[in-house]
Amino acid sequence: MTTADPHAPTRSAASLLQILWLASPALPVGGFSYSEGLEAAVDAGMVHDESSAAIWLIDQLHLGLARADLAVVAQAIPAWRCNDFARVAELNRWVLQTRETMEFRLQTEQMGRSLLEWARQLGDLGAGVFEQLQAAQLSPPTYPVACACAAARADASVRDSLIGYAFGWAENMVQSAIKSVPLGQSSGQRMLARLAREIPAAVDLAMALPDGDRQAFAPMLAILSARHETQYSRLFRS
Structure with a gap:
């Protein structure tokens, strides 16, 4: 006869809460201030x-996020868990080198630095995230790689972590659509349901991609x- 581990539900709840925390638009990394070309x-x-907004974001999810950032997070989480800083640095360089505009590169750098600062401000509550990011000596840490570090500290599966990352992206992008099209909140909820x-x-798809198939190509x-960088009237950051 086996006895269930009385601590298992607590660990499961803690890991779920950690992923929800990282996916929350309230995370102070500035994701809400970018439209990623949508504006x-x-x-x-x-x-x-x-x-048209829903179709645009669904295409961006499958053609962009899944083949690039999600694939990076999928590979960075196990690398962080075994302190493979060489692999982490390789993935970080790939993100920096494949940002197709200055706007996209500045976004990932700013959000990565903000997540590092978030972890620093948490102190002991950050469960070593800040220390591990510092030890990797990334200059600068990109957002997918930094977020993967925080996710790696949670006792959650890689797949659950990716679902949280993708849903956090979806929430930010739907809010961008609501403000820039503009649309109502009901439209936003229907779009979020589709995403x-x-x-x-x-x-x-992201979890199945080897290095050679990972790509960031959305002309x-x-x-x-690039047009948004000099767009005369805009709501979102460039």
Whole structure:
């Protein structure tokens, strides 16, 4: 006869809360201040209503996030867990080298630094995240790699961590659409529901990608991001 570990539910709850914390738009890393090309797409007339905004974000999830940042997080979490700083640095360089515009690069650098500062401010509550990021000596830490460090400290599966990361991205992007199209909150909730249905498949693709198949190639998104850098009237950060 076996006896269930009385601590298992507590560990499970703690890991879930950690992932929810990292996915929260309230995390002070500034993700809410970027539109990732969406505002420029609205300005160009490519996104103009709920349907076009939802299609745009679903395409960005599968063609961009899944093949790049999610794939990096999937590989960075196990590297952090075994203190493989050489592998972590390799993934960090890949993120920096494949940002197609200055806007995208500044975003990942700023959010990475902000997550490092968040971990520093937590002190002991950060459970060693700040110390591990410092030990890796990333200059600068990119957001996917820094977030993977925080996720690695949670007792959660890589897949659950990726689902949390993707949902946090989706929430920020839906809010960007609500403000820039503009749309109502009900439209935003319907868009978020559509994205939530797509996230598991995007995560599974990201987890299956080897290094040679990981990519950041979205030409229209890069063009729009470059236009956004000098867009005259905008709500979101460049």
